[in-house]
Amino acid sequence: MNPYIKRIKDLSYKLDLEIHAELEKVFVDKKFSKGAHLLRPGQVCTAHLLIKEGIARKFYLHNHKEITTEIYFHDDVAVSLDSYIMQKPGDVYVEALTELEVTIIDYGRFGKVKNTYPEVMMLDKMFIEYYAVWFEQRLREFQTLDASQRYLKLLEKEPQIVQFLPVTIIASYLNVSLETLSRIRAKVSSE
Amino acid sequence: MNPYIKRIKDLSYKLDLEIHAELEKVFVDKKFSKGAHLLRPGQVCTAHLLIKEGIARKFYLHNHKEITTEIYFHDDVAVSLDSYIMQKPGDVYVEALTELEVTIIDYGRFGKVKNTYPEVMMLDKMFIEYYAVWFEQRLREFQTLDASQRYLKLLEKEPQIVQFLPVTIIASYLNVSLETLSRIRAKVSSE
DNA sequence: GTGATTATTTGACCTAAGTCAAATTCCTGC
DNA sequence: GCAGGAATTTGACTTAGGTCAAATAATCAC
Numbered sequence: 001m002n003p004y005i006k007r008i009k010d011l012s013y014k015l016d017l018e019i020h021a022e023l024e025k026v027f028v029d030k031k032f033s034k035g036a037h038l039l040r041p042g043q044v045c046t047a048h049l050l051i052k053e054g055i056a057r058k059f060y061l062h063n064h065k066e067i068t069t070e071i072y073f074h075d076d077v078a079v080s081l082d083s084y085i086m087q088k089p090g091d092v093y094v095e096a097l098t099e100l101e102v103t104i105i106d107y108g109r110f111g112k113v114k115n116t117y118p119e120v121m122m123l124d125k126m127f128i129e130y131y132a133v134w135f136e137q138r139l140r141e142f143q144t145l146d147a148s149q150r151y152l153k154l155l156e157k158e159p160q161i162v163q164f165l166p167v168t169i170i171a172s173y174l175n176v177s178l179e180t181l182s183r184i185r186a187k188v189s190s191e
Numbered sequence: 192m193n194p195y196i197k198r199i200k201d202l203s204y205k206l207d208l209e210i211h212a213e214l215e216k217v218f219v220d221k222k223f224s225k226g227a228h229l230l231r232p233g234q235v236c237t238a239h240l241l242i243k244e245g246i247a248r249k250f251y252l253h254n255h256k257e258i259t260t261e262i263y264f265h266d267d268v269a270v271s272l273d274s275y276i277m278q279k280p281g282d283v284y285v286e287a288l289t290e291l292e293v294t295i296i297d298y299g300r301f302g303k304v305k306n307t308y309p310e311v312m313m314l315d316k317m318f319i320e321y322y323a324v325w326f327e328q329r330l331r332e333f334q335t336l337d338a339s340q341r342y343l344k345l346l347e348k349e350p351q352i353v354q355f356l357p358v359t360i361i362a363s364y365l366n367v368s369l370e371t372l373s374r375i376r377a378k379v380s381s382e
Numbered sequence: 383g384t385g386a387t388t389a390t391t392t393g394a395c396c397t398a399a400g401t402c403a404a405a406t407t408c409c410t411g412c
Numbered sequence: 413g414c415a416g417g418a419a420t421t422t423g424a425c426t427t428a429g430g431t432c433a434a435a436t437a438a439t440c441a442c
Contacts, residue, residue: 003277062335069330082324086194118309125316132323133273139260139330143366144253147429167390175334180429182391338399358420371399373421 004130005075011123019117026109032100038078039094045083047104051076054100055164059172060092068173071097071161078102081131097165147176148184155188195321196266202314210308217300223291229269230285236274238295242267245291246355250363251283259364262288262352269293272322288356338367339375346379 001009015023029052032038038056039045049056051072058078059068069092072078083090084107114120141150151174155162162170171181192200206214220243223229229240229247240247242263249269250259260283263269274281275298305311332341342365346353352361362372 060331067334069327081320081327085320085324115309118312121309121312121316125312125319128316128319128323129272129276132319132326133276135323135326135330136260136272139326139333140251142330142333143258177430178390179392179431183429186391368400369420370401370422374399377421 002130004126004133008123008126008130011119011126015117015119015123019113019120022113022117023120026105026113028104028106030102030104032096032102034096034098034100036096036100037093038096038100038102039080039090039092041091041093042089043083044087045080045090046087046107047079048084048107048110049078049094050103050105051078052101052103054096054098056094056096056100056102057169057173058092058094066172067175068169071158071165071169071173073160077127097169142175147174147180148187150174150176151181151184152188193321195317195324199314199317199321202310202317206308206310206314210304210311213304213308214311217296217304219295219297221293221295223287223293225287225289225291227287227291228284229287229291229293230271230281230283232282232284233280234274235278236271236281237278237298238270239275239298239301240269240285241294241296242269243292243294245287245289247285247287247291247293248360248364249283249285257363258366259360262349262356262360262364264351268318272319288360333366338365338371339378341365341367342372342375343379 027050038049041060051074053074056072056078057068058070058072058080059066061067070076070078078094080090080092080094082088083092087107110124114124141153145153154170154174161173167178167181167185171178174181176184218241230236232251242265244265247263247269248259249261249263249271250257252258261267261269269285271281271283271285273279274283278298301315305315332344336344345361345365352364358369358372358376362369365372367375
């Protein structure tokens with residue numbers, strides 16, 4: 001398991017029952033159907049979205065082209081970071097790629113629990129740390145790897161993405177054209 | 192001013208004297224000469240480095256090529272995030288590009304203050320938030336802009352970088368070859 | 383199953399940016 | 413000021429990956 005995730009889980013197991021009970025009150029489960037938008041540009045991101053079941057992605061539009069920034073599976077948390085932190089309108093979509101079940105963690109209500117219990121604040125901080133390091137690593141991949149290497153790394157690190165999703169989305173996640181991705185796949189599988 | 196920086200400054204002005212005094216005790220000033228390495232691969236990043244005077248950068252090596260990830264000026268904070276959070280050996284250099292004065296904020300000693308005063312923990316969290324959003328934006332620039340657009344954006348957002356630093360470093364920050372950067376500059380200045 | 387629609391692959395061609403090499407220009411120390 | 417070295421620019425050539433278009437292949441509705 002990713003050491004950052006492990007750290008978060010370890011701490012959350014240690015929380016006492018009272019805190020757990022308070023957190024439970026903040027959680028609200030909700031279902032979305034395939035293709036639904038859980039968040040759109042212009043909206044303020046007022047919640048963390050914890051994925052319980054299904055697949056989702058975050059993307060933004062650039063010159064009418066969709067650029068996928070993250071793909072979420074079970075236990076991942078979807079959030080438009082800038083919009084959430086500043087509570088200002090964002091510019092991304094969060095979209096259900098399959099039938100989806102999520103736990104919604106409301107900004108305001110979670111904030112209250114956070115301010116009451118330092119452990120919860122710590123948990124929140126660890127989440128941001130994970131996010132920051134994840135982004136730093138992803139940036140490095142763009143700086144150091146060419147298209148095929150990025151694909152191979154994805155295949156290795158997140159085979160579920162390659163297995164379950166159409167090339168259009170994988171290509172936009174790798175920041176290559178779908179034709180190029182198709183050629184990369186042809187080459188890789190012929191080897 | 193960047194809204195994230197403003198948020199951090201606003202909160203830090205509000206801290207009461209007691210906390211300020213505690214923080215002061217943690218700060219240690221130090222000078223480095225041009226070319227010095229404040230951090231090297233293999234070392235654990237045990238401090239935040241707050242730049243007081245001069246310019247520094249962070250970079251890593253990839254295939255014997257230096258890739259500059261950040262460039263720091265007055266009031267910026269240099270830290271190898273992954274190494275600092277996990278207190279494990281990192282893989283980056285922090286280098287003084289000029290004569291340099293920094294305030295060193297030790298991990299362990301700062302941690303104690305953080306755990307005593309929730310406001311300081313909050314301050315620390317805000318710093319990480321800034322970092323995460325900064326990385327997310329930088330990633331977007333690589334995903335959506337070509338070499339000239341990245342250069343023009345840098346010229347607009349951080350003219351000091353372009354003014355004071357050699358093309359080699361700017362090029363490695365923009366992730367282009369120095370020849371390409373030189374051609375971009377020739378074109379831009381002839382327009 | 384069959385036709386229609388959508389996703390993927392393949393082909394031909396183009397362009398941004400890289401590499402290697404040579405030519406300048408800019409700094410230094412003396 | 414000048415010789416030597418570094419930094420920068422310019423030129424010629426190559427290449428990864430993009431675009432546009434056509435051909436298959438897969439999926440869905442009925």
